[in-house]
Amino acid sequence: xxxxxxxxxxHSSADDEDKPEVLLPCFRRNMYExxxxxxxxxxxxxxxxxxxxxxxAKRPMDEGHYFLxxxxxxxxxxxxxxxxxxxxxxxxxxxxxxxxxxxxxxxSDHLQAKRARVENIIRxxxxxxxxxxxxxxxxxxLEGRDGRDGRDGRDxxxxxxxxxxxxxxxxxxxxxxxxxxxxxxxxKDEECHRLKEQLHSMQRLLRQLQEKFLQVYNQEDxxxxxxxxxxxxxxxxxxxxxxxxxxxECKDRVKIGYARESLEDALKQELSRAVTECVARVxxxxxxxxxxTPPRMCSSPDIGMEGKPTSQEAAQSxxxxxxxxxxxxxxxxxxxxxxxxALSLVVRKPVVTPLNAPSVKRPFPVHQAPFQFNYTAPxxxxxxLEHLLKYGPHSSFLPCMPTTxxxxxxxxxxxxxxxxxxxxxxxxxxxxxxxxxxxxxxGPDNLCLPHVKLECAExxxxxxxxxxxxxxxxxxxxxxxxxxxxxxxxxxxxPSSNVLKTYFPDVKFNRCITSQLIKWxxxxxxxYYIQMEKFARQAIVDGVGDVKDISVSRDSELFxxxxxxxNKANDFHVPERFLEIAEITLHEFYNAISASKDxxxxxKKAIYKVICKLDSEVPDEFKTSSYL
DNA sequence: TACATTCCTG
DNA sequence: CAGGAATGTA
Numbered sequence: 001x002x003x004x005x006x007x008x009x010x011h012s013s014a015d016d017e018d019k020p021e022v023l024l025p026c027f028r029r030n031m032y033e034x035x036x037x038x039x040x041x042x043x044x045x046x047x048x049x050x051x052x053x054x055x056x057a058k059r060p061m062d063e064g065h066y067f068l069x070x071x072x073x074x075x076x077x078x079x080x081x082x083x084x085x086x087x088x089x090x091x092x093x094x095x096x097x098x099x100x101x102x103x104x105x106x107x108s109d110h111l112q113a114k115r116a117r118v119e120n121i122i123r124x125x126x127x128x129x130x131x132x133x134x135x136x137x138x139x140x141x142l143e144g145r146d147g148r149d150g151r152d153g154r155d156x157x158x159x160x161x162x163x164x165x166x167x168x169x170x171x172x173x174x175x176x177x178x179x180x181x182x183x184x185x186x187x188k189d190e191e192c193h194r195l196k197e198q199l200h201s202m203q204r205l206l207r208q209l210q211e212k213f214l215q216v217y218n219q220e221d222x223x224x225x226x227x228x229x230x231x232x233x234x235x236x237x238x239x240x241x242x243x244x245x246x247x248x249e250c251k252d253r254v255k256i257g258y259a260r261e262s263l264e265d266a267l268k269q270e271l272s273r274a275v276t277e278c279v280a281r282v283x284x285x286x287x288x289x290x291x292x293t294p295p296r297m298c299s300s301p302d303i304g305m306e307g308k309p310t311s312q313e314a315a316q317s318x319x320x321x322x323x324x325x326x327x328x329x330x331x332x333x334x335x336x337x338x339x340x341x342a343l344s345l346v347v348r349k350p351v352v353t354p355l356n357a358p359s360v361k362r363p364f365p366v367h368q369a370p371f372q373f374n375y376t377a378p379x380x381x382x383x384x385l386e387h388l389l390k391y392g393p394h395s396s397f398l399p400c401m402p403t404t405x406x407x408x409x410x411x412x413x414x415x416x417x418x419x420x421x422x423x424x425x426x427x428x429x430x431x432x433x434x435x436x437x438x439x440x441x442x443g444p445d446n447l448c449l450p451h452v453k454l455e456c457a458e459x460x461x462x463x464x465x466x467x468x469x470x471x472x473x474x475x476x477x478x479x480x481x482x483x484x485x486x487x488x489x490x491x492x493x494x495p496s497s498n499v500l501k502t503y504f505p506d507v508k509f510n511r512c513i514t515s516q517l518i519k520w521x522x523x524x525x526x527x528y529y530i531q532m533e534k535f536a537r538q539a540i541v542d543g544v545g546d547v548k549d550i551s552v553s554r555d556s557e558l559f560x561x562x563x564x565x566x567n568k569a570n571d572f573h574v575p576e577r578f579l580e581i582a583e584i585t586l587h588e589f590y591n592a593i594s595a596s597k598d599x600x601x602x603x604k605k606a607i608y609k610v611i612c613k614l615d616s617e618v619p620d621e622f623k624t625s626s627y628l
Numbered sequence: 629t630a631c632a633t634t635c636c637t638g
Numbered sequence: 639c640a641g642g643a644a645t646g647t648a
Binding site: 482516519520523 | 639640641
Binding site for chain 1: 633
């Protein structure tokens with residue numbers, strides 16, 4: 001049945017990743033990184049990726065374009081554009097950098113001048129022409145290298161990106177040489193240098209945290225496990241191997257202390273904050289390099305601004321040998337592999353690590369300890385960045401909590417721990433729209449871990465000043481999401497999947513999640529219309545002769561029934577408009593039944609059609625927090 | 629064929 | 639509220 005809904009393009013633009021993703025924590029990934037040789041994403045620091053994104057962003061066919069588009073989408077529906085959509089909507093390689101894509105208004109002269117300046121800088125820095133003619137320059141070079149020509153632009157585009165990941169080292173070096181030739185702007189270099197030093201400083205802090213964590217981690221294991229002998233052997237070489245083994249043994253244990261979990265949580269939070277802080281700094285600093293105007297993270301012509309520090313970073317890559325990457329994940333943004341990363345910050349998927357992977361073992365099966373490692377997903381760095389880029393710096397996030405929908409429904413005890421805290425806080429704040437729950441309930445402050453707290457003090461401070469706070473992307477829908485959805489129903493009865501994505505920014509959408517949300521609203525409607533029909537028939541039975549005698553107020557039985565269903569806690573002020581719409585719906589039912597239209601099996605469709613046009617926009621407050 | 633929606637059921 | 643059947647749409 002098609003109600004010709006105006007915004008009902010519920011095509012499944014969600015990511016197709018239905019399969020559960022077992023994510024390694026961003027920190028843990030450090031320890032096992034060497035076990036992931038085939039996952040290029042896993043071996044590149046988020047920071048370096050971000051920085052490296054800049055240079056290729058000047059190429060017409062590069063995805064730097066939708067990197068920006070996504071970043072722009074905080075207040076737009078484009079925020080819901082999924083990775084695949086992005087790919088699908090990627091501009092053809094023929095689109096020149098200057099062309100505004102996706103129907104943007106023409107770029108102002110000011111912006112064009114700005115872009116020209118930036119491009120000039122980048123051109124000098126990179127030592128390579130920007131707007132090469134199509135089929136010329138790097139593309140044809142790359143095509144030629146693989147001996148594959150004659151494919152259409154989009155294929156070539158993908159092919160190029162694929163190949164970029166395998167770009168041989170000598171190409172990087174030749175790029176470096178080109179960049180080095182462009183050192184004609186000392187102040188900019190200094191700026192970049194300062195930025196780089198800040199990054200390194202951050203990375204040192206991260207490393208300290210990691211080491212601290214491992215200390216505690218090992219200590220606990222020494223207590224728990226019988227392999228004290230191996231602990232004693234803790235030389236540097238054995239360090240990782242030992243940890244891997246211990247963790248693997250832990251896999252079989254069902255009972256895990258919450259302290260460790262919390263500690264990991266805290267550290268992960270801090271690490272991700274630090275990373276986002278770095279990102280924030282990059283965004284803040286870079287404009288100062290070449291521009292006099294504030295940054296526009298979301299403007300594709302301006303992306304080139306980031307080329308500067310990138311080239312600086314990259315310039316060093318030739319000077320720094322590839323080293324052991326065990327603990328250098330965040331510390332070494334110079335690895336050539338990183339540089340060859342296809343810059344898919346937005347589109348990239350988190351590292352999927354099968355439980356039975358031979359060399360990468362998760363400490364504990366997820367199903368054994370429901371809220372033990374599900375929390376890893378929300379803090380995956382790529383998701384942090386993705387969210388950051390998609391929703392901007394002011395989007396909020398939820399603290400870690402169990403995520404699978406199965407948990408929500410079938411294991412009440414799994415909801416015990418983080419949940420109560422969330423629910424309680426939600427309750428407190430829910431009465432005030434726009435007052436969002438403070439993030440990071442599981443931060444060090446709540447953990448009674450003074451050592452961690454001290455170590456994290458600096459990062460914590462930065463995080464608190466940092467608008468780019470950590471983000472938790474939910475893998476599944478939680479009761480909070482359900483509650484939020486119900487409240488949204490007061491505004492929209494027929495939300496499109498895009499709207500849903502916009503208003504659930506902390507949810508990692510896939511086909512399943514999208515369907516579930518849609519199903520929720522379908523259920524909401526069902527209840528709504530059942531009530532309407534019931535009360536309309538009741539009115540007729542009661543002898544109400546005129547529609548005008550039927551009204552819906554907050555005192556109405558009908559309203560009370562609806563409010564009980566969608567706003568059970570009654571902590572939300574139902575908008576007046578909803579009462580009007582309810583009244584209209586009731587009238588529709590009354591009229592239809594009075595006219596005996598209900599003999600037609602599809603008599604309700606006409607009513608649905610009317611009602612779906614009455615959807616109004618959900619307030620922005622709903623966008624920013626997973627629960628108000 | 630895939631998806632959205634309603635309807636029915638538990 | 640979810641699952642599934644039925645139905646409609648593209």
